[in-house]
Amino acid sequence: MQRSSLVSTVSFMVFFLSLSIAATAQQPEQPPLRQLDIFVSGTDGYHTFRIPSLIVTQKGTLLAFCEGRKGSRSDTGDIDIVLKRSFDGGGLWQPMQMVWDDGDNVCGNPCPVIDGKTGDILLLLTHNLGHDHEREIMDGTSEGSRTVWIMKSMDDGATWTEPVEITETTKKPDWTWYATGPGVGIQMRTGRLVIPCDYATAVTKEYGSHVIVSDDGGMTWKLGGTVFPKCNECQAAELMKGDLLLNMRSYHGRHRRAIARSSDGGMTWTEAVLDDTLVEPVCQASLIRYSGFGIGERSRILFSNPADEKRVRMTVRLSYDECGTWPVAKLLHEGPSAYSCLAALPYGRIGCLYERGDEQAYERITFSSFTLEWLTGGKDK
Numbered sequence: 001m002q003r004s005s006l007v008s009t010v011s012f013m014v015f016f017l018s019l020s021i022a023a024t025a026q027q028p029e030q031p032p033l034r035q036l037d038i039f040v041s042g043t044d045g046y047h048t049f050r051i052p053s054l055i056v057t058q059k060g061t062l063l064a065f066c067e068g069r070k071g072s073r074s075d076t077g078d079i080d081i082v083l084k085r086s087f088d089g090g091g092l093w094q095p096m097q098m099v100w101d102d103g104d105n106v107c108g109n110p111c112p113v114i115d116g117k118t119g120d121i122l123l124l125l126t127h128n129l130g131h132d133h134e135r136e137i138m139d140g141t142s143e144g145s146r147t148v149w150i151m152k153s154m155d156d157g158a159t160w161t162e163p164v165e166i167t168e169t170t171k172k173p174d175w176t177w178y179a180t181g182p183g184v185g186i187q188m189r190t191g192r193l194v195i196p197c198d199y200a201t202a203v204t205k206e207y208g209s210h211v212i213v214s215d216d217g218g219m220t221w222k223l224g225g226t227v228f229p230k231c232n233e234c235q236a237a238e239l240m241k242g243d244l245l246l247n248m249r250s251y252h253g254r255h256r257r258a259i260a261r262s263s264d265g266g267m268t269w270t271e272a273v274l275d276d277t278l279v280e281p282v283c284q285a286s287l288i289r290y291s292g293f294g295i296g297e298r299s300r301i302l303f304s305n306p307a308d309e310k311r312v313r314m315t316v317r318l319s320y321d322e323c324g325t326w327p328v329a330k331l332l333h334e335g336p337s338a339y340s341c342l343a344a345l346p347y348g349r350i351g352c353l354y355e356r357g358d359e360q361a362y363e364r365i366t367f368s369s370f371t372l373e374w375l376t377g378g379k380d381k
Contacts, residue, residue, distance in 0.1 A: 030089075030349070032374035035332075038064055038084055038353070039365040041073075044096055048073040049082075051182045052365045053110040054341040054353035058119040061156045062086040062345070064353050065099070065110040065123070066365055073362055076133050079106045081125060085157050089346050090369050099123070099160055100151065104130040107163075111181030113193050115217045121153045122218040124180040124195045125163065138177045140202035146178035147171075150218065166221050170212045175199045177207070183235045183286055183341050189242070189293065193218055194266050196234040196246065199226070207232040209248045211266040224266035231258050231272055235287040239322045240299055247287045247303070247323070248272065255279055255309045259323070277326045278303065281311050286342040290318075290350065290372075300372075300380075304332075304340040304352055311338045311361050314354050318375060330375050332368050336361035345369060 039049035046068040053065040063085055070078035081099040086092060100107040111124040127149055132142035148170045149163040171178055177200035185195040193214040200207050208228030214221045227234075232249040239245055243263050250258035250272070257278035260269040278285075285305035292299035301323055307315035314337035318328035332352060338361040340354035349369050357363030373381045 030091075030369070033368070033370045034090070035366055035368045036090065036093075037364045038093055038367045039066055039068075039082075039096075041363055044068070044082075045070070046080075046082075047071055048362050049365050050355065050362055051109060051339055052341050052353040052355060053112060053182060053184060054343045054351055054367075055112045055114065055121070055184050056343050056345060056351075057114060057121060057156050058116070059156055060087075060089075060346045062090055062343070062351065063112065063121065063157045064093070064365075064367060065112065067108050067110070075108075076106060076128075077130050078104045079108050079130070081107045081110055081123075083157060089349065090351060090367050093367075097157075100125065100163055102127065106130055106132075109180045109182045111183060111185055111195055111197075113185030113187060113195060113218075115193065116187050117191070117217060118154075120218070121157060122185075122193070123151045123153070123160070124185065124212075125149045125151065126178055126180050127163075134177060138200050138202065138205055140176050145176060148178060148180065148212075150221070152218070170197075170221050170223055171199070172223070174201050174203065176202045179233065180212075181235075182233060182284060182339065184288070184343075186236055186238060186289075188238050188244075188265065190265065191215065191217075192265055194224070194236050194244065195221075196236045198232045198234060198249075204229065206230065207251065209234040209246060209260075211236060211244075211246070213266055225262065225268040227258075227260045227269045227272050231260075233284040235285065236266070237287050237289050237301055237323070240292055245287075245323055247275075247278075247285065249282060249284060250274065250280065251282065255281065257285065257305070275323075278305070278317075279307050279309065281306055281309050283311055284339040286340045286352070287323075288342045288344065290344050302342050302350065304342050304354065306337050306361075312336055314340060314352075314356060316342070316350070316352060316370075316375060318380075328376050328380075330370075330377075333366075336363075338362065348372065350375065 206229035
């Protein structure tokens with residue numbers, strides 16, 4: 001080897017070794033499990049905070065969204081979308097920001113996704129008049145209906161564009177009820193953005209699950225396929241072979257999550273089947289891929305929900321075989337708990353933003369962070 005090449009190679013190795021040492025030195029000392037209340041009902045001018053959503057930007061900023069419900073715990077009335085940000089992995093949180101306030105109306109169901117090409121955060125939402133109730137909307141007797149909207153941030157959530165309506169291309173004319181997420185969307189390795197949603201029609205008065213997709217970074221959106229009936233709020237994950245899996249709230253009467261798969265990017269879905277391991281109280285849940293797409297990485301998919309027939313026992317599960325089995329389960333909170341949202345945090349930690357309380361599940365929204373080692377009892381690091 002020529003001397004110049006040897007010097008270049010050594011310099012290259014030293015450079016990356018120094019980066020590795022620096023990165024290790026910067027990792028904050030944290031306990032295996034940490035829980036911190038982020039939104040507390042009865043504070044900041046809101047009666048109740050509900051519907052948590054958690055996502056991590058390309059710069060490592062944590063964005064915690066939820067609904068701020070002004071006058072009551074009800075799903076209708078004056079409801080705003082609010083946000084808190086953390087720049088240190090969830091140890092400290094900035095003051096609450098207003099994302100969308102439309103007077104006495106409902107701005108709800110936050111479902112963010114990050115475009116990996118630009119780093120932009122796209123936030124999908126739904127809206128309805130504050131005096132319209134869900135049953136009226138489903139029956140087609142309400143004054144208005146549910147509409148679909150998008151907002152965008154290009155500065156890590158510091159500021160947001162005005163909401164833009166996309167109902168025309170994402171909702172069928174005979175659909176009445178509609179909800180984005182709640183939780184998060186994903187970007188497939190093809191670049192397609194996928195937002196999990198649900199709907200209902202006035203004729204059937206039954207819920208179904210569906211997705212909306214974008215192939216141009218969120219500039220335009222179109223409807224994907226549906227899973228119907230007896231399915232509702234859902235989350236999606238891309239599997240190693242490129243298929244999509246949809247994990248859904250189920251009304252099949254067995255207190256089990258419903259599962260469907262797509263081999264064409266979400267445009268069509270298999271019929272729903274029930275996962276006997278995933279016990280649920282008929283409630284929203286979270287599903288994310290933690291690892292597997294990197295070279296040599298082990299496939300790990302995480303799931304969280306109240307693992308009971310009642311809204312209690314918030315539990316995080318781990319699958320190594322693409323959601324075929326769930327050999328790992330760890331309890332986060334024994335008591336009342338409901339909606340949740342998982343995220344892969346900086347330095348390899350896992351985050352879960354979830355509703356919990358002592359007497360009922362909607363007293364506060366808590367941010368929990370923990371290590372893979374804690375989750376698996378030391379069997380996986």
